[in-house]
Amino acid sequence: MDKLSQAHIDELEVVEAIYPEFLQTVSERPNALIRLEIPVNCTQQTFTIQQELYANVPKASSSPITLDLSHLPPLILEILLTPAYPEHSPPIIRSLSSRYSWVARKSSQELKYHLSQMWTEGDSVLCNWVDYIYSGEFLDTLLPSRHISHRSPLTLAGLLRNHQAEALNEAFVSQSFPCPICLSSLKGSKCITLECAHVACRSCLSDFWGFCITEGDIGRVQCPFPECIKAGNEAGEEDVRRIITDDLLKRWKWLRAKRAVDLDPTIVLCPLDFCQSPVPGPPKTGDDTESNWDRLRTCPSCGYSFCSLCRRTWHGPHTPCVSSATAEFILEYMTLPDDAPKKAQIETRYGKANMKRLVAKYLEEKALKEWLSESTTPCPGCSVNVEKSMGCNHMTCSKCKQHFCYRCGTKISAANPYAHFSSPGQPCFNKLFDFAATQEEWVPMDIFNGL
Ligand SMILES: [Zn+2]
Ligand SMILES: [Zn+2]
Ligand SMILES: [Zn+2]
Ligand SMILES: [Zn+2]
Ligand SMILES: [Zn+2]
Ligand SMILES: [Zn+2]
Numbered sequence: 001m002d003k004l005s006q007a008h009i010d011e012l013e014v015v016e017a018i019y020p021e022f023l024q025t026v027s028e029r030p031n032a033l034i035r036l037e038i039p040v041n042c043t044q045q046t047f048t049i050q051q052e053l054y055a056n057v058p059k060a061s062s063s064p065i066t067l068d069l070s071h072l073p074p075l076i077l078e079i080l081l082t083p084a085y086p087e088h089s090p091p092i093i094r095s096l097s098s099r100y101s102w103v104a105r106k107s108s109q110e111l112k113y114h115l116s117q118m119w120t121e122g123d124s125v126l127c128n129w130v131d132y133i134y135s136g137e138f139l140d141t142l143l144p145s146r147h148i149s150h151r152s153p154l155t156l157a158g159l160l161r162n163h164q165a166e167a168l169n170e171a172f173v174s175q176s177f178p179c180p181i182c183l184s185s186l187k188g189s190k191c192i193t194l195e196c197a198h199v200a201c202r203s204c205l206s207d208f209w210g211f212c213i214t215e216g217d218i219g220r221v222q223c224p225f226p227e228c229i230k231a232g233n234e235a236g237e238e239d240v241r242r243i244i245t246d247d248l249l250k251r252w253k254w255l256r257a258k259r260a261v262d263l264d265p266t267i268v269l270c271p272l273d274f275c276q277s278p279v280p281g282p283p284k285t286g287d288d289t290e291s292n293w294d295r296l297r298t299c300p301s302c303g304y305s306f307c308s309l310c311r312r313t314w315h316g317p318h319t320p321c322v323s324s325a326t327a328e329f330i331l332e333y334m335t336l337p338d339d340a341p342k343k344a345q346i347e348t349r350y351g352k353a354n355m356k357r358l359v360a361k362y363l364e365e366k367a368l369k370e371w372l373s374e375s376t377t378p379c380p381g382c383s384v385n386v387e388k389s390m391g392c393n394h395m396t397c398s399k400c401k402q403h404f405c406y407r408c409g410t411k412i413s414a415a416n417p418y419a420h421f422s423s424p425g426q427p428c429f430n431k432l433f434d435f436a437a438t439q440e441e442w443v444p445m446d447i448f449n450g451l
């Protein structure tokens, strides 16, 4: 007999109907030969992959690898449906293997035996076989401790991991999910799984979040499912990054940082352009003393260490801030009235004592600068500040021996220094000596009348 019997045809139709993708080939001659490729889809469980032991390799050369898996690569069965099946004998399993050989040979033999045992006289057993493997039930008999032996545990672990990921993705893509925003049911390929494990429609989320971010309402950038809204959980950065455009992501981060700073005045933003993450202040210690170390901030997201006052790379607790960077800021602070909330905010952020020190330092530097610009002139040769006490405007720098004019600061020739003051038409003509003329000028008396 080289044709499929009606019983075989009926049974294969049932298998095909329940598991449309598992039945691979059917050849009818000389016997009915079918090929079943049955993947394993069980509840998630931990598998241990260990080095297969040989007689000549006494000890395992690599440590076992554990994996949590719910999808395992298919078992491949070639089965002969003889005329005696199903009445008088079970189908003959010509071969039983597994993709990537994740089931060891010995276990395959064992499984063959178990499958044959499942048949009882007159019983169509194929669907039971498929179900036994597909559901992972066979694992309890074959691998009760879930230990898989393989020649190369590392290679197999990689393959099993890939298979798991692909299978999960396939399952996700073909499944349908109800979208809580548009209320329609969408295929997984159009959806996204959020960090909270909720699945939402990608286009609805990107529209909605985009709108909220544009409006500046970042509190509503959250998972659209009622539980998450009720819990007030906001979406994490990974989720937001996956759904909206780069520009909106930037704005979202900026809005979030701004909100954090508004809520907690000890927070400063990371000064690196690309980062700008909120950086919290140092932990509050019991006592009220402030140390220079309080100015040190390290950005939790990019690791940059900087001074919270001048926003430059951390310059140690003993080096003062580069004053030009802070001058404007200190001036602003100094001009704020004592009861201004902004003043209190600055003091919370940087420490009151720090601000006091900065102001004192600023005033000191300012006074020094004023004195320098009034009483000295930098040498045009070496830039050292040269103070003129008395005498003529012809100066010789004590450091570099450069001759120069104190009045206009230009270099003059050492060979003929006075030409600078004796050439008519030159700005310093006749100005070898400057008398403090203004002090001797006549001052009208009525200026003092108001005093
Ligand atoms: Zn939707
Ligand atoms: Zn959620
Ligand atoms: Zn940073
Ligand atoms: Zn600084
Ligand atoms: Zn002179
Ligand atoms: Zn000099």
Ligand SMILES: [Zn+2]
Binding pocket: 405, 406, 407, 408, 409, 410, 420, 427, 428
């Ligand atoms: Zn001059």
